[in-house]
Amino acid sequence: MTPFPAYVPPDFTRPDLAAAPPVRVAEAPGSGVLPAGFHATSNYPEYVHLGGGRWLLASGSRMDAVLVLDGDMLRVVEPRLVRRGDRVVVGRTENGEEGIYVHTTGFDAPAGAGGDKFTFRSRGTRESPFSRSYEELYDILRHDRDHGHIVWVLGPAVAFDRDSRAAMAGLIGGGYCHALLAGNALATHDLEAALFHTGLGQDIYTQALVAGGHYHHLDVINEVLRHGSLERAIAELGIRDGIIRACLEHRVPVVLAGSIRDDGPLPDVITDSRQAQDAMRAHARRATTVIALATQLHAIAVGNMTPSYRVLDDGTVRPVYFYIVDMSEFGADKLANRGSGQARAILTNVQDFMVNLWNNLKG
Known part of the structure; x- marks a missing residue:
């Protein structure tokens, strides 16, 4: 079903x-x-x-x-x-x-199913319980793992925590990711975690600051540039864990779009904005579910590229689900203001979200 x-x-x-x-x-x-x-x-x-x-x-x-x-x-x-x-x-x-x-009402509930015309708490906010949202997301991901195209849009915060980084790698290995869209920072800090066990110089488990840790991400970029590509660097440095390694191992496409803010950037980052847009759109057009984590600008960009529906090969029209997960309501509000009204917000710490998701989907 x-x-x-x-x-x-x-x-x-x-x-x-x-x-x-x-x-x-x-x-x-x-x-x-x-x-x-x-x-x-x-x-x-x-x-x-x-x-x-x-x-x-x-x-x-x-x-x-x-x-x-x-x-x-x-x-x-x-x-x-x-x-x-x-x-x-x-x-x-x-x-x-x-x-x-x-046609704006194709997936709406039947007329009269909504109850009262006036209600409290009709919009998701930081006060909203998200238990039902999680349950729906589990069902959607289980379905789309085999029958859809799940696209993740990741900010670097996912790699700043040991458990969330491991959870994302587990989801990739479990077939719950068909494409990953991110920027230079996500890949840089994922490899920083692999090589130094830090994220921007902070231990990814204890959160303790490490002496000289503010050099770590720059050392990572330099090392990858020396090897010539992420794939060669991961292989030749013997990296055995992480998000980017999981994508390479399971042949999940990764699109890293450049930014004016980037250090380096890494050699795999697409610095031409039109080329990056085309590469991102190729997956946005195929997407059946998009999950954007702690990356407001990237989430808004992908939201603008993503239809709210897909016409399947058998002619069935289905919704495209778009989840934005962030501590702030700002990203969800901006998506809605830019036309992506179907975006569903889960307002929580992304590290907790990742661990919760993986604990319920693994096995």
């Missing part, structure tokens, strides 16, 4: 939708240049009317892309990837007036 709700498509026999005109398209005047009046997508299911009552669903709409119509195929394309002559959907309305329909 799947852990996600059934999708209810729009009723295209409704008078307003039955009367909708065919969608209009206009050719892109140049590569990376859009026609006037182009339609910018959301991350909700989006349909276009081809005429005669035929509505076509975009296979995975995401924020701030455009729709390109190729015959009966509808592609979702980032504006910079549009090519001269592409037939771009135009129209700025979303309720069928111009043959475009954005």
